[in-house]
Amino acid sequence: MTTIGVLGLQGAFREHVRSIEASGAESVVVKKVEQLENIDGLIIPGGESTTIRRLIDKYGFLEPLRDFGKQGKPIFGTCAGLILLASEIDGSYDVHLGLMDIKVRRNAFGRQRESFEVDLDIEGVAEGYNAVFIRAPYIEGVGESGKVLATYNGHIVAAQQDGYLACSFHPELTEDHRMTAHFVKMVEESKKSLAL
Amino acid sequence: MSQTGTDRVKRGMAEMQKGGVIMDVVNAEQAKIAEEAGAVAVMALERVPADIRAAGGVARMADPSIVEDVMNAVSIPVMAKARIGHITEARVLEALGVDYIDESEVLTPADEVYHIKKDDYTVPFVCGCRNLGEATRRIREGASMLRTKGEPGTGNIVEAVSHMRQVQSQIRHLRGLSEDEVMVYAKDNGAPFDLLMEIREAGRLPVVNFAAGGIATPSDAALMMQLGADGVFVGSGIFKSNDPERFARAIVEATTHYDDYKLIGELSRGLGTAMKGMEMSTLAADQRMQDRSQ
Numbered sequence: 001m002t003t004i005g006v007l008g009l010q011g012a013f014r015e016h017v018r019s020i021e022a023s024g025a026e027s028v029v030v031k032k033v034e035q036l037e038n039i040d041g042l043i044i045p046g047g048e049s050t051t052i053r054r055l056i057d058k059y060g061f062l063e064p065l066r067d068f069g070k071q072g073k074p075i076f077g078t079c080a081g082l083i084l085l086a087s088e089i090d091g092s093y094d095v096h097l098g099l100m101d102i103k104v105r106r107n108a109f110g111r112q113r114e115s116f117e118v119d120l121d122i123e124g125v126a127e128g129y130n131a132v133f134i135r136a137p138y139i140e141g142v143g144e145s146g147k148v149l150a151t152y153n154g155h156i157v158a159a160q161q162d163g164y165l166a167c168s169f170h171p172e173l174t175e176d177h178r179m180t181a182h183f184v185k186m187v188e189e190s191k192k193s194l195a196l
Numbered sequence: 197m198s199q200t201g202t203d204r205v206k207r208g209m210a211e212m213q214k215g216g217v218i219m220d221v222v223n224a225e226q227a228k229i230a231e232e233a234g235a236v237a238v239m240a241l242e243r244v245p246a247d248i249r250a251a252g253g254v255a256r257m258a259d260p261s262i263v264e265d266v267m268n269a270v271s272i273p274v275m276a277k278a279r280i281g282h283i284t285e286a287r288v289l290e291a292l293g294v295d296y297i298d299e300s301e302v303l304t305p306a307d308e309v310y311h312i313k314k315d316d317y318t319v320p321f322v323c324g325c326r327n328l329g330e331a332t333r334r335i336r337e338g339a340s341m342l343r344t345k346g347e348p349g350t351g352n353i354v355e356a357v358s359h360m361r362q363v364q365s366q367i368r369h370l371r372g373l374s375e376d377e378v379m380v381y382a383k384d385n386g387a388p389f390d391l392l393m394e395i396r397e398a399g400r401l402p403v404v405n406f407a408a409g410g411i412a413t414p415s416d417a418a419l420m421m422q423l424g425a426d427g428v429f430v431g432s433g434i435f436k437s438n439d440p441e442r443f444a445r446a447i448v449e450a451t452t453h454y455d456d457y458k459l460i461g462e463l464s465r466g467l468g469t470a471m472k473g474m475e476m477s478t479l480a481a482d483q484r485m486q487d488r489s490q
Contacts, residue, residue, distance in 0.1 A: 008215075009215070009452055010214070010215040010216045010236060010452060011212055011214060011215065011216075012208075012211045012212055012214060013214075013215075014214075015211065031452075031453070046211075046212050047212050047213075047214070047215070047216070047236070048212065048213070048216060048236040048237070048272055048273075050231060050234070050271065050272055051216055051234045051235065051236050051272075051448070054232075054233075054234035054448070055234060055448075055449075055452055058449065079212070080212070106271060107271065111273075111293050111294075111295055112209055112273060112294075112295035112296065112319060112320065113200065113201070113290065113293060113295075113318045113319050114200060115200065115205045115208075115209065116198040116199055116200045116202075116205060117198065117199055117202055117204055117205055118197070118198035118199070132204055132205060132208050133205075134205060134208050134209050134212055135209070135212075135273065135295070152198075170208060170211075170212075173204060173208045173211065174204070
């Protein structure tokens, strides 16, 4: 059975657990570094990126998370998770995990009153996908090996690069599990190739 | 077509705050301390509840310049309080661009009968509740997030505990009721029937419910999480302690790891003096902020 962890330091992690289980994989909330050893893939959820980063530092998650990604195990970052994955953050903010070759802008669509939902087409994943954006970041640029999966108003809002998947919106807040199912498939494939 | 201000967007914003601590601040400097300590949001105020209590008189929305200073100082969401029923204060805060409005009994109510019709706004609202009747009335008025009322500015957790337990216990009770019994329960509690049916089905509220009103220590925060709170608001507890930075960090960690008692013990060791606090029986009836709304 494929087991996907959800980083449970702060944010909407229980919703991701539900979505993973609805997509046919097992899920566990990851609060301690040791738990990373027993999972095949990881979701870094939405929440407040500054809070999650502080707790990552406090509990020594930074290097273990980087190693997890470098071992080839897939990581999916949503909203705050996308910011944590990025190799470059617009403005003066420090880079966090720096695993995925993307440049992001925080709170890029504005404050909460500008938050919105919209139907998007996500290449190879879903058409007419109800995407919920909350004080969301967007991706300003994707590296050479990366692929843009979705845009909104000309801004990149979903991308994939090797085992890394990132989106600006919150797939866990709706009953549409297609984005999570796409990640589950990525994890299943990586598990097969890592076993070889 | 994109849509702003939908239930999903407003309630979703509160979902992102789960497992976090929202701290009261009165200036940019405190806001930065809160952000640095790992707060998920700050509540910009003119005075913390303990000082509002001490000052007496009419407590109103904060000066917009304080709210703006705080918004400019941090990248985390900024909340602000409007008086209960004060439509204009709420509209002003919305126009300022605050991320969440607390229609709060900590301020002197502007309307003793009606709350703001919150679903007319693009900005989401949080409201206090002591029981399922208050919780469901606020949700139906458009609140996207709830919190216990507790008794603000007292540093005494007893009322927040009582309110959290009351709501949880009523949800458990509701789950065992038949549909005809729910109708009578709705009448007795002044609760919208259809919303009760929805909660009965789901086994939980349709919005997050944070703890607030009296949290003063890391153990208080962890206790509220243990009792089922989705996160905590800390008002006077941080900046009325003798070491706000340490208190703030310790409360954030205790909220994340609320069932790691060894860690909470460590966090509490030599932490210094918490805010002084008040015993409930010393509070005159007209000093009880939680009784300001139904």
